[in-house]
Amino acid sequence: MTDRKPQILLFDFGGVLVDLDKQRCIEAFDRLGFDIRPCLGTYRQGGVFSLLERGAIGVPEFCNEIRRMAGNPDLTDASIAAAWEQYLVGVPAERLEKLLELRQSYRVSLLSNTNAIHWEQSLRDFFNYKGLGIGDFFEEVFLSYELGVEKPAPEIFRIVAERLGAQPEDILFLDDSEVNCEAARNCGLQAQLAPAGGGWMQEIV
Numbered sequence: 001m002t003d004r005k006p007q008i009l010l011f012d013f014g015g016v017l018v019d020l021d022k023q024r025c026i027e028a029f030d031r032l033g034f035d036i037r038p039c040l041g042t043y044r045q046g047g048v049f050s051l052l053e054r055g056a057i058g059v060p061e062f063c064n065e066i067r068r069m070a071g072n073p074d075l076t077d078a079s080i081a082a083a084w085e086q087y088l089v090g091v092p093a094e095r096l097e098k099l100l101e102l103r104q105s106y107r108v109s110l111l112s113n114t115n116a117i118h119w120e121q122s123l124r125d126f127f128n129y130k131g132l133g134i135g136d137f138f139e140e141v142f143l144s145y146e147l148g149v150e151k152p153a154p155e156i157f158r159i160v161a162e163r164l165g166a167q168p169e170d171i172l173f174l175d176d177s178e179v180n181c182e183a184a185r186n187c188g189l190q191a192q193l194a195p196a197g198g199g200w201m202q203e204i205v
């Protein structure tokens with residue numbers, strides 16, 4: 001991070017704001033007879049899950065592919081979505097409060113490799129807080145499945161800077177992946193590794 005004070009804080013979602021439980025998700029898919037392990041990455045997904053997060057396929061096509069790969073045509077869309085939702089645990093209240101506090105001093109936005117299932121879950125369960133909604137926490141929300149590109153592709157950082165109307169060096173990106181942070185730096189953004197557990201809250205004032 002440079003000495004230049006950022007004007008915009010750009011947060012990753014998974015692992016930075018929302019806690020994750022990979023094992024719980026694996027077990028949920030095991031119960032459906034589908035082995036998600038080869039597809040479930042630490043910072044980005046593989047296979048059909050990556051297609052979903054890039055917006056290359058929609059939820060119906062995703063569910064059809066899971067049924068085909070599991071060899072079980074009787075799996076419902078709802079059961080598949082419920083298993084995928086087990087990956088996200090929740091956003092602790094203190095992180096939500098910190099975002100609200102930071103909005104008093106910064107423009108705060110979100111950049112996430114995510115998908116329609118997880119984002120709808122997040123709007124329903126995680127950012128529905130004290131009568132507030134997603135727009136109270138973030139000025140802008142950038143989602144891979146809507147943009148058609150995933151981190152760490154340079155294009156996603158160029159899109160974000162352009163839509164924010166900001167110079168890249170005025171943006172501080174916080175992500176739990178050093179690969180994504182380095183990609184952001186290569187595009188001119190400031191970037192700070194924010195390991196899981198919310199430790200970033202003590203580092204940003």
